[in-house]
Amino acid sequence: MENWSSQARTFAFPASWQYAQFDPNFHGQRPSTPLQGQCQLYHGCQVPAVHPMELLYPLHALTLRHPVSLAAPDGSGIQHPLRPCATSAQLQSQEDTFEDGMTSSSDCDLPPDGKRRRRRRRGKRKRTKPRPLKKKPLPPPEETLEERALWGGGVLGPLARVCDGWACVLHDVHRRSFVSYRKQAFPASTLHQWRQTLLSRICWRKPERPPKEGKEQNAPCEALLPRSAAWLTLPGCRCEYQYAGLRFPAATMPPWFLEITDQVAQACGLKERPNSCNANLYKGGMDNVSWHCDDEPLFDATGRDALIISLSLGATRSFCLRPKDDPFEETLLQLEDGDLCTMEGLCQKHYRHRVPPEEDVSEYRVNLTWRWIVQHDEGCPFHREEKLPSESPPNPK
Numbered sequence: 024m025e026n027w028s029s030q031a032r033t034f035a036f037p038a039s040w041q042y043a044q045f046d047p048n049f050h051g052q053r054p055s056t057p058l059q060g061q062c063q064l065y066h067g068c069q070v071p072a073v074h075p076m077e078l079l080y081p082l083h084a085l086t087l088r089h090p091v092s093l094a095a096p097d098g099s100g101i102q103h104p105l106r107p108c109a110t111s112a113q114l115q116s117q118e119d120t121f122e123d124g125m126t127s128s129s130d131c132d133l134p135p136d137g138k139r140r141r142r143r144r145r146g147k148r149k150r151t152k153p154r155p156l157k158k159k160p161l162p163p164p165e166e167t168l169e170e171r172a173l174w175g176g177g178v179l180g181p182l183a184r185v186c187d188g189w190a191c192v193l194h195d196v197h198r199r200s201f202v203s204y205r206k207q208a209f210p211a212s213t214l215h216q217w218r219q220t221l222l223s224r225i226c227w228r229k230p231e232r233p234p235k236e237g238k239e240q241n242a243p244c245e246a247l248l249p250r251s252a253a254w255l256t257l258p259g260c261r262c263e264y265q266y267a268g269l270r271f272p273a274a275t276m277p278p279w280f281l282e283i284t285d286q287v288a289q290a291c292g293l294k295e296r297p298n299s300c301n302a303n304l305y306k307g308g309m310d311n312v313s314w315h316c317d318d319e320p321l322f323d324a325t326g327r328d329a330l331i332i333s334l335s336l337g338a339t340r341s342f343c344l345r346p347k348d349d350p351f352e353e354t355l356l357q358l359e360d361g362d363l364c365t366m367e368g369l370c371q372k373h374y375r376h377r378v379p380p381e382e383d384v385s386e387y388r389v390n391l392t393w394r395w396i397v398q399h400d401e402g403c404p405f406h407r408e409e410k411l412p413s414e415s416p417p418n419p420k
């Protein structure tokens with residue numbers, strides 16, 4: 024259990040936040056630290072943010088009601104762990120306000136077969152103004168954890184419930200979506216070494232399109248992905264990872280990468296090693312990943328419970344999640360060096376997530392997200408005609 028008073032930090036709430044909502048399960052107890060500002064804020068209740076106010080709060084995660092224009096605090100000396108997600112100009116941009124984040128660079132643009140289709144233009148002009156965010160009806164309830172246990176990587180989840188050191192960030196039974204979070208699972212020296220090795224030994228790719236014919240010879244290439252990435256699988260697997268119209272062939276996890284994988288698996292209490300990992304390199308604050316869900320057929324994460332485990336190394340970046348049916352309910356997490364974070368259950372079916380651009384960040388960040396391939400590509404030696412069966416917990420004794 025976290026100690027509230029020793030971890031208290033000060034940050035500012037801009038007036039434009041309509042609500043701040045704390046997940047009652049997040050720390051499991053009310054803060055003893057007094058809150059500065061015009062209203063009391065307790066665990067598990069919503070309060071209108073009347074005016075920019077300061078809170079003394081040991082906060083790791085926050086669920087917000089839009090609009091989330093995170094103004095930088097202007098008072099000097101205020102420590103601000105919730106840094107602005109973007110400049111106000113960027114907040115006005117399509118990226119932030121599109122209903123579905125379906126910008127041309129969005130990673131969730133692909134149909135389920137993974138092939139990008141050209142949309143036919145019917146003489147309509149390209150939309151220049153963002154479509155307003157819209158709340159949709161709540162989807163029907165998913166099976167509860169009592170009705171069907173959450174079973175991933177050989178553990179009965181959510182991880183925050185069963186594994187020491189983990190905190191709950193999101194516990195959405197209705198949408199069977201859970202996010203767990205763990206700090207300081209590894210010593211600083213290990214993190215430093217992992218980061219150096221990953222930076223130098225992963226074959227990072229940043230796909231680009233060369234300038235169109237007729238353009239100047241040394242005109243810059245167009246970046247097709249706002250970050251660098253790599254895709255790793257267990258030895259023998261040759262599944263490609265396709266997203267955003269791009270294809271990442273499998274690189275086999277080398278022994279040093281398997282070592283990192285196993286240490287992370289141990290910190291999660293896993294009984295089984297994940298069989299793939301998507302790696303992202305953010306070379307500065309403008310590298311980002313837009314709203315998307317990891318719904319590629321390889322993982323079948325919208326059809327069954329899926330566990331995705333993320334390790335962050337280097338720069339602190341914001342990680343945001345919001346339900347597909349309610350883009351106004353946003354959960355914001357600051358992922359710091361060494362932080363572990365999961366997405367569990369049907370998170371990919373019901374939520375989208377992103378790492379927004381942050382102008383004030385200059386350091387590199389490496390992020391590894393381990394997953395389980397359950398439907399191997401046809402060209403992969405592990406391919407089977409039928410999908411692998413869903414995991415199920417052992418029979419109760």
Ligand SMILES: O=C(O)CCC(=O)C(=O)O
Pocket residue numbers: 301302303312317333342358376377378390392
């Ligand atoms: O960098 C992150 O924290 C998220 C990466 C992500 O969403 C992905 O690889 O699908």
Ligand SMILES: [Fe+2]
Pocket residue numbers: 315316317376
């Ligand atoms: Fe993702």
